[in-house]
Amino acid sequence: DGGITQSPKYLFRKEGQNVTLSCEQNLNHDAMYWYRQDPGQGLRLIYYSQIVNDFQKGDIAEGYSVSREKKESFPLTVTSAQKNPTAFYLCASSPRTGGFYNEQFFGPGTRLTVL
């Protein structure tokens, strides 16, 4: 089955700790994205990557970091610098970017709670 997997589904973190959220896709997509979802708000873009070893900040990148060492993987690290990290995090991928739109496919999400 082709798709996007995110792990874990639920994640708990103590204040001051860094934590890494996993996102893997086997759709052979070039582009990958991380969104954050808070109650009463839509999804907001944290980081995106159009190609391996390259990524750009989205609208709310402060306190987050990413890497893109493999086409299939785009992990997100929530650092202790993120002031309000409790949220639902969604990963997405699309075939390519630029020129015309390619549908973004979403993973099932990770719920992060800071204790």
Add this chain to the structure above:
Amino acid sequence: AQTVTQSQPEMSVQEAETVTLSCTYDTSENNYYLFWYKQPPSRQMILVIRQEAYKQQNATENRFSVNFQKAAKSFSLKISDSQLGDTAMYFCAFSLRGGATNKLIFGTGTLLAVQP
């Protein structure tokens, strides 16, 4: 900068009835895409329907159709013959055509409850 506004936080409809969800957006660009995404209780985001701004014809997908008014910057979603499985959060989203990314800009969502 582009913005997307959904002014109906919650709506309710009886099963088999028709409901319309509203969305307005703001942009100075002429070429873009508009979307409706569905997020059921499982929280999986599912694309419902897509509209290309350069097309005048409104998009339809089975029971789902849109009313795209480009001059008014309005993009409403009509769900016909509502089913219990339509209960979900619905997000309107915008993306530039020909941009460097497929960045999606989302509205705040409308929670739709279909009542039996």
